[in-house]
Amino acid sequence: MGVLLAACAGATDALAFFGLGKAFAGIVTGNLVTAGYGVATGNAALIKPTVTAVAGSIAGEITWARLLRRPRAGDLLLIAELALFLLALAGWLAAGSHPAGLGVLALLALVSVALGGQSIWALRIHQTTTYFTGMLTKTISTAGNGDKTSIGASIRQLGALVAGAIISGAVLHSLRPAAPAVPLLLLAAAAAVHFRIKHRAADRVADQQGARHAMPGTEAAPQQ
Numbered sequence: 001m002g003v004l005l006a007a008c009a010g011a012t013d014a015l016a017f018f019g020l021g022k023a024f025a026g027i028v029t030g031n032l033v034t035a036g037y038g039v040a041t042g043n044a045a046l047i048k049p050t051v052t053a054v055a056g057s058i059a060g061e062i063t064w065a066r067l068l069r070r071p072r073a074g075d076l077l078l079i080a081e082l083a084l085f086l087l088a089l090a091g092w093l094a095a096g097s098h099p100a101g102l103g104v105l106a107l108l109a110l111v112s113v114a115l116g117g118q119s120i121w122a123l124r125i126h127q128t129t130t131y132f133t134g135m136l137t138k139t140i141s142t143a144g145n146g147d148k149t150s151i152g153a154s155i156r157q158l159g160a161l162v163a164g165a166i167i168s169g170a171v172l173h174s175l176r177p178a179a180p181a182v183p184l185l186l187l188a189a190a191a192a193v194h195f196r197i198k199h200r201a202a203d204r205v206a207d208q209q210g211a212r213h214a215m216p217g218t219e220a221a222p223q224q
Helices: 002-019 028-041 044-067 073-094 102-125 132-144 151-174 181-214
Strands: none
Touching: 002 102, 002 151, 002 181, 028 044, 044 073, 044 102, 073 102, 073 181, 132 151, 151 181
């Protein structure tokens, strides 16, 4: 599931940067550097999208972090992220796949909130799906100390990120109207895996409880 979420993040960032104003949806530090350069040069075209993306990402992180305190909120927030991507696809198509002005900022905000929320949600499954610089630094540090157990997972997640960006870029170039459908479908696949795992876990628990009840001597003895 973490692989699919990482691919979703890669696809979203490619779409955001090349289709929604040259700002990343989930890479806050890169956006801040770009915004700083925009301030230094007085270039509002750099400032507006990057600030929008940063604000959206932070808003998503705060919202998801607060709501995840509630019981069973995880599943609902995964569905909420799907809804955000669906809204982005609808807005993209309504703009003829070439949004402009406030339309660009609105769509960028939607996908940034979605990835901000995903970064918090992914902590539940102990996976990195958006913050790869920190993951790579930690992996190299631990590998340098002789612990190479996390190398495979890091390569897998980074590979998924790049694969998602490649697919998104290819669709954006060759079939532009369908570009926002790429992260949407990847997220839908991740959600399907998540709910299937939960269903199987619930079935195992039910089977174990049934087996305990069926064992001889597990029922209380009748009162005399």
